[in-house]
Amino acid sequence: MLSGCTVSSLAARFAFFPPEPATYAVRKDEACGGGGRLVASGVPRDAAVDVLLVDTRKGSKVVAFYLRNPAARLTVLYSHGNAADLGQLYDLFVQLKVNLKVNLMGYDYSGYGASTGKPSEENTYADIEAVYQCLETEYGISQEDLILYGQSVGSGPTLHLASRLPRLRGVVLHSAILSGLRVVCHVNFTFCFDIYKNVKKIKKVKSPVLVIHGTDDDVVNWSHGNELWKLAREPYDPLWIKGGGHCNLELYPDFIRHLSKFIREMENITTKTRLKKIRQSLQPAPKKVHHRASTGTTTTFTTNCCCRIRVRKPSCRCPGCNLSCGCCSGLMSCFSSRLFKCSTCFSSCSCRGCFKCPTCFSFSCSCCRSCLKCPTFKCCCCGSCRDEQ
Structure with missing residues (x-):
């Protein structure tokens, strides 16, 4: 029998298909005026594009492209799909x-393109963490101004990072997967050897989530995107592209139109508004307070009692306890929390059914009856009513 780790490594071999050979190469520009900055061969030269080599905690050096837009208010961190690299x-x-008027950071996973290392689930997590730290330290971009974008297998590292950034501006899941095993098998359980368990991590994401999926996707079934959208804590209006496949959604006009709408709305959400929504989502729902009334041995609940007193089940020695509230004319039971002392005779009341009137705030006493001020209350022991105020 194969162990979980062995099965996981085998699954990783089938999950990652880096293009061979890579469609680009990275070198230092030693030409006059180049200053030794990194450039990528095989892609057009652009002064608004930075080519970076980012060190990860796993020891890899991943290549990243940072594309600047002077009109941008937000930045997109793009995690691409399988069998592709930055050159493509x-x-x-x-x-x-x-079209979106954003800054964009794209990167190659370990073992993809000109990035070093080997592709694996854990390495992709380390890759996106390192690129995010680069955005923070090198470009001063905080999570409040960041949108994570994950396509296909890129939804794995995207949701991994999104679940750890509570103030993230938004998340886009493009042809995303529920998990690696669910792509090839129709299972409803999550196994320990499965990879990219997005079905669990999506529930931890606190930012708005836009899901884009093609209805005719023959690689990752549309049901993956639909289920992720249902599981999101703050789902945005999804985009189901009719007839769309797995790798051609960008060709449909609705793709850029709906994505632009999402970006514009995320720009208008302030940090204060986002934090307010997060706090509201963490607060427990208020509990309804029911007020209990008793008639003999039958106990009922009433919600329209104007005196707003919550009473307990009668514990008075008198079996025929029948107290009438002058505020709402509803039947109420006796308090049995403790014995009160009469303000006149200073003796403990022998009636265990002492209560406080919500109108005059005085106690009834069966000892001397001199402390009863409200004529609408009766003592459950003697059954008499004090007439004088």
Whole structure:
């Protein structure tokens, strides 16, 4: 029998398909005026594009492209799908930067493109964490101004990071997966050897989530996107592209239109509004207070009692306890919390059914009856009513 770790490593071999050879290479620009900055061969040269090598906690060096837009208010951190690298995605990045009016950071996973290391689930988590730290330290971009974008297998590292950033501006899941095993098997359980358990991590994301999926996706079934949208804590209006496949959704006009709408709405959400929503989601729902009334041996509940007193089940020695409230004319039971002392005779009341009138705030006493001021209350022991005020 194979152990969980062995099965997990086998699953990783089938999950990652880096393009071979890579469609680009990274080198230092030693030409006059280059200053030794990194450039990528195989992609157009652009002064608004930074080529970076980012060190990860797993020891890899991942390549990242940062595309600047002077009109941008938000930044998109893009995690691409399988069998692709930055060289193939460069033109798409430029289009997204221009049409969405955002800064865009794209990166290659360990073992993809010119990035070092080997592709694995844990390495992709380390990769996106390192790139996010680079955005913070090198470009001063905080999570409040960041939108995470995950396509296909890129939804794994995207939701991993999103579940750890409570003040994130938003998340986009493009042809996302519920988990690695659910792509190839129709299972309803999460096994220990499964990879990219998005079905669990989506519940921890506190920011708005936009799900985009094609109805004719033959690689990752549409049901994956639909289930992720249902599980999101703050789901945004999804985009189901009729007839869309797995790798061609960008060609549909609704794609950029709906994505632009999402970006604009996220720009208008202030940090104060986001924090307020988070606090409201963490507060427990208020409990309804019911007021109990008793008639003999039958106990009922009433919610329209004007005196707003919550009473207990009668524990008076008199079996025929029948106290009438002058405020709402409803029947109320006796308090049995403790014995009160009469303000006149200073003796403990022998009636265990002493109560406080919500109108005159005085106690009834069966000892001397001199402390009863409200004529609408009766003592459950003697059954007499004090007439004088």
